[in-house]
Amino acid sequence: MSTPVTAPPTIINFTVDGRQLSAPxxxxxxxxCKRSGIEIPxxxxxxxxxxxxxxRMCLVEVxxxxxxxxxxxxxxxxxxxxxxxxxxxxxxxxxxxxxxxxNHPLDCPVCDKxxxxxxxxxxxxxxxxxxxxxxxxxxxxxRQWSPxxxxxxxxxxxxxxxxxxxxxxxxxxxxxxTNRGVLSEIAPNKEDHLDCDECGACIDICPVGALTxxxxxxxxxxxxxxxxxxxxxxxxxxxxxTLGVRNDEIIRGNNRDRGGINGEFLCVKGRYGFDFTASEExxxxxxxxxxxxxxxxxxxxxxxxxxxKFKSVQADGGKFGVIAxxxxxxxxxxxxxxxxxxxxxxxxLDHAASGDLITLLxxxxxxxxxxxxTDDLYKTKxxxxxxxxxxxxxxxxxxxxxxxxxxxxxxxxxxxxGPVREAKYSATSVTVPLGExxxxxxxxxxxxxxxxxxxxxxxDSIKGQRVRDLVAWAxxxxxxxxxxxxxxxxxxxxxLDMGCLPNLLPGFQVDPHPGLSQAGMLAAEDLDVLWIxxxxxxxxxxxxxxxxxxxxxxxxxxxxxxRADVLFPSASAYEKSGTLTNVTGQVQRLKAAIxxxxxxxxxxxxxxxxxxxxxxxxxxxWTHDIVFKEIHSGVHGxxxxxxxxxxxxxxxxxxxxxxxxxxxxxxxxxSAGDTLFTSGSLGRHSKLLTSVPxxxxxxxxx
Amino acid sequence: xxxxxxxxxxxxxxxxxxxxxxxxxRSAVIPMLMYAQDQLGVVTSELVxxxxxxxxxxxxQVEEVVGYYSMLNKKxxxxxxxxxxxxxxxxxxxxxxxxxxxxxxxGIGHKEVTADGLISLEEVECAGACSWAPCVxxxxxxxxxxxxxxxxxxxxxxxxxx
Ligand code: SF4
Ligand code: SF4
Ligand code: SF4
Ligand code: FES
Ligand code: FES
Numbered sequence: 022m023s024t025p026v027t028a029p030p031t032i033i034n035f036t037v038d039g040r041q042l043s044a045p046x047x048x049x050x051x052x053x054c055k056r057s058g059i060e061i062p063x064x065x066x067x068x069x070x071x072x073x074x075x076x077r078m079c080l081v082e083v084x085x086x087x088x089x090x091x092x093x094x095x096x097x098x099x100x101x102x103x104x105x106x107x108x109x110x111x112x113x114x115x116x117x118x119x120x121x122x123x124n125h126p127l128d129c130p131v132c133d134k135x136x137x138x139x140x141x142x143x144x145x146x147x148x149x150x151x152x153x154x155x156x157x158x159x160x161x162x163x164r165q166w167s168p169x170x171x172x173x174x175x176x177x178x179x180x181x182x183x184x185x186x187x188x189x190x191x192x193x194x195x196x197x198x199t200n201r202g203v204l205s206e207i208a209p210n211k212e213d214h215l216d217c218d219e220c221g222a223c224i225d226i227c228p229v230g231a232l233t234x235x236x237x238x239x240x241x242x243x244x245x246x247x248x249x250x251x252x253x254x255x256x257x258x259x260x261x262x263t264l265g266v267r268n269d270e271i272i273r274g275n276n277r278d279r280g281g282i283n284g285e286f287l288c289v290k291g292r293y294g295f296d297f298t299a300s301e302e303x304x305x306x307x308x309x310x311x312x313x314x315x316x317x318x319x320x321x322x323x324x325x326x327x328x329x330k331f332k333s334v335q336a337d338g339g340k341f342g343v344i345a346x347x348x349x350x351x352x353x354x355x356x357x358x359x360x361x362x363x364x365x366x367x368x369x370l371d372h373a374a375s376g377d378l379i380t381l382l383x384x385x386x387x388x389x390x391x392x393x394x395t396d397d398l399y400k401t402k403x404x405x406x407x408x409x410x411x412x413x414x415x416x417x418x419x420x421x422x423x424x425x426x427x428x429x430x431x432x433x434x435x436x437x438x439g440p441v442r443e444a445k446y447s448a449t450s451v452t453v454p455l456g457e458x459x460x461x462x463x464x465x466x467x468x469x470x471x472x473x474x475x476x477x478x479x480x481d482s483i484k485g486q487r488v489r490d491l492v493a494w495a496x497x498x499x500x501x502x503x504x505x506x507x508x509x510x511x512x513x514x515x516x517l518d519m520g521c522l523p524n525l526l527p528g529f530q531v532d533p534h535p536g537l538s539q540a541g542m543l544a545a546e547d548l549d550v551l552w553i554x555x556x557x558x559x560x561x562x563x564x565x566x567x568x569x570x571x572x573x574x575x576x577x578x579x580x581x582x583x584r585a586d587v588l589f590p591s592a593s594a595y596e597k598s599g600t601l602t603n604v605t606g607q608v609q610r611l612k613a614a615i616x617x618x619x620x621x622x623x624x625x626x627x628x629x630x631x632x633x634x635x636x637x638x639x640x641x642x643w644t645h646d647i648v649f650k651e652i653h654s655g656v657h658g659x660x661x662x663x664x665x666x667x668x669x670x671x672x673x674x675x676x677x678x679x680x681x682x683x684x685x686x687x688x689x690x691x692s693a694g695d696t697l698f699t700s701g702s703l704g705r706h707s708k709l710l711t712s713v714p715x716x717x718x719x720x721x722x723x
Numbered sequence: 724x725x726x727x728x729x730x731x732x733x734x735x736x737x738x739x740x741x742x743x744x745x746x747x748x749r750s751a752v753i754p755m756l757m758y759a760q761d762q763l764g765v766v767t768s769e770l771v772x773x774x775x776x777x778x779x780x781x782x783x784q785v786e787e788v789v790g791y792y793s794m795l796n797k798k799x800x801x802x803x804x805x806x807x808x809x810x811x812x813x814x815x816x817x818x819x820x821x822x823x824x825x826x827x828x829x830g831i832g833h834k835e836v837t838a839d840g841l842i843s844l845e846e847v848e849c850a851g852a853c854s855w856a857p858c859v860x861x862x863x864x865x866x867x868x869x870x871x872x873x874x875x876x877x878x879x880x881x882x883x884x885x
Contacts, residue, residue: 194783197784198787199786199790199791201793210781
């Protein structure tokens with residue numbers, strides 16, 4: 022193919038402060054400068070959101086243009102000569118600041134934003150400490166809009182960032198601007214309060230301390246905290262979160278370096294749902310049931326007791342069952358499956374399955390590059406969501422699609438059992454009862470054939486044969502299709518990959534001696550030992566075996582603990598190291614943020630039981646880095662580049678490509694249906710999550 | 724709950740609505756609010772919700788418009804809404820004195836209503852009648868070259884009729 026002679030320019034050359042720069046056409050001057058390390062101050066401009074040009078901080082000199090120009094709205098032009106810091110510019114910026122400060126209170130000494138406030142930084146840089154304005158400051162009282170959000174109009178500089186973040190980023194539109202001129206202020210959607218996602222994106226993006234969170238306000242100063250970059254423990258999306266920690270207490274969550282797969286996105290659970298770690302109901306000591314009553318005992322006693330019991334049951338040829346939580350680390354899951362298979366010599370091992378990835382991999386056998394990443398969701402031209410209330414169940418994935426709609430004109434199609442937020446900006450939204458999705462898909466076929474590519478995200482109603490039907494139907498579209506099999510929790514995907522399954526070994530290798538599934542174990546009347554590592558299966562189903570000796574690792578005295586004979590207090594994800602694999606197969610590293618008295622990481626508890634049983638030589642060391650090495654070299658798809666992981670990035674695993682011939686227990690695949698505000702027992706023990714008026718919420722409402 | 728307008732207002736609203744093409748219905752927000760306010764005397768939350776629904780925007784977006792424009796009132800104004808201009812031309816021609824006189828005589832201030840709900844006052848910026856300054860507007864009715872006496876006569880006449 023020959024190139025036409027007058028092709029539009031693919032690169033624009035221009036000069037800033039004497040430096041020759043270039044950028045693709047359409048790039049805003051402010052972005053082009055930033056990419057070359059030249060900072061142009063901005064309050065209202067925010068990468069990724071619509072342009073506002075409300076603050077005039079970004080003024081620069083452009084040759085041949087009579088007045089100072091706003092760099093945030095000016096696209097780069099060929100031959101343009103720009104100066105970003107001159108006396109004239111400094112004077113203009115100082116003037117802007119003087120205006121902003123006319124009504125701004127002198128709150129810096131008590132303001133949450135002190136030390137990381139963009140207004141403070143700018144005044145520090147340009148002066149404007151003195152004002153010619155001697156009139157009374159216009160004051161309006163601070164208000165609380167929700168258990169999360171506080172607004173102080175006096176501090177607000179009306180940059181509209183919050184309004185755009187809520188409207189465009191979240192798709193909620195709960196914030197607006199009311200009144201005019203000096204009386205303008207931000208208004209919530211319900212007159213005096215908010216009805217929203219409570220995500221705190223507005224608070225995070227506010228350049229000043231006008232929006233503050235109830236969780237963090239007046240608690241500390243940013244320089245008094247340690248900032249620990251780790252991964253959210255709640256849903257399967259795997260957002261990176263930076264926990265602000267002081268004295269072993271988590272005080273704040275955000276994504277300070279914007280470095281993760283989520284940029285700075287976090288939902289209410291990731292940003293504020295960490296307070297379960299400090300719940301008074303945390304179990305802090307091992308317990309043994311003595312005469313029907315749970316009594317606190319020492320670690321050595323509990324470990325010894327369990328090891329003895331395990332050994333004697335094993336010697337008698339008894340029946341074990343092991344259930345793993347879907348929030349354990351890959352290392353814990355891997356070590357646990359090894360313990361179960363090599364130590365306890367059984368494959369009665371399972372987790373709460375929430376999506377049918379197994380059938381999907383089998384159906385896709387022979388196709389490469391067929392699973393989508395979080396980045397693909399942003400870049401794809403079209404996406405089809407089947408059977409999931411994405412904005413509630415998979416907030417980051419929904420956020421990625423919304424960003425794609427704004428930036429790349431992504432076309433979204435939804436086929437769901439009830440109304441979803443995506444309908445607001447989708448190409449087509451169809452509501453059909455569960456199980457009737459395929460009739461709706463048939464009607465969409467022609468329109469989807471016209472798309473260039475498609476990412477299909479499907480929930481738990483598509484499983485077994487229905488997954489095969491979906492893949493077969495998608496093949497008829499004649500376009501490249503990628504998939505996301507939606508699963509629930511922060512390491513639901515890891516539980517599959519690490520072989521915490523009765524019929525699959527790590528890396529989706531068929532287990533020659535399949536064992537009992539979770540339902541099978543709970544129903545087995547002759548079960549001798551049920552070892553529950555973190556999960557709470559007895560919340561939903563009874564345990565049939567009256568004689569079973571139940572060992573549970575847990576944070577709280579939940580339904581499972583009520584039936585347990587021995588309890589081990591376990592550490593949460595925020596208290597341990599290891600790796601997690603998110604719904605799109607990206608591995609990330611957890612970093613312990615705090616220590617909690619009494620609790621131990623599950624890996625350590627499992628390892629100590631192994632040691633007591635004399636299994637340590639068979640199972641090997643139980644430190645997470647050594648176990649990770651084993652996973653890295655031994656589990657299919659986990660041979661990921663280590664520097665990516667070690668620097669806090671997300672390393673993409675490669676799925677097995679080949680048949681996975683097992684009998685998938687389709688009936689046991691069920692999403693827990695957590696909403697934006699629930700998260701199993703973690704959510705029930707978060708004061709914040711249970712206090713928002715939107716709690717617990719319901720799926721398919723809007 | 725959907726608001727019912729008088730048949731005349733409903734007709735006007737539908738007429739305004741029909742003038743804007745599909746996908747641009749939001750442009751009808753201001754005229755719809757104005758006409759509905761004429762009928763209801765005030766912009767209620769129900770009206771906001773109704774206009775939002777018809778114009779395919781969120782109620783908050785309609786609230787933004789109501790908050791911005793001083794001619795849209797969320798507080799019920801008097802049967803006669805008397806606006807006194809004190810912007811530059813009128814100011815030079817005695818508008819300020821008219822404003823003070825009106826507030827004194829009626830005992831109410833800016834955007835306040837007399838106890839009987841008959842008259843409300845508003846100090847407005849240029850009403851577009853500078854050539855005949857000072858000017859006072861009663862509802863949609865303009866009074867030009869207003870003097871203190873003329874203003875008194877206007878208030879008398881309003882009070883007499885009711
Ligand atoms: S908390 Fe989130 S949803 Fe609520 S107003 Fe702020 S940005 Fe919008
Ligand atoms: S509250 Fe903050 S983000 Fe919102 S307009 Fe005011 S200063 Fe900007
Ligand atoms: S979207 Fe999921 S992973 Fe991200 S912050 Fe929310 S709960 Fe955590
Ligand atoms: S950043 Fe350019 S005007 Fe605000
Ligand atoms: S200044 Fe009063 S009408 Fe123009």
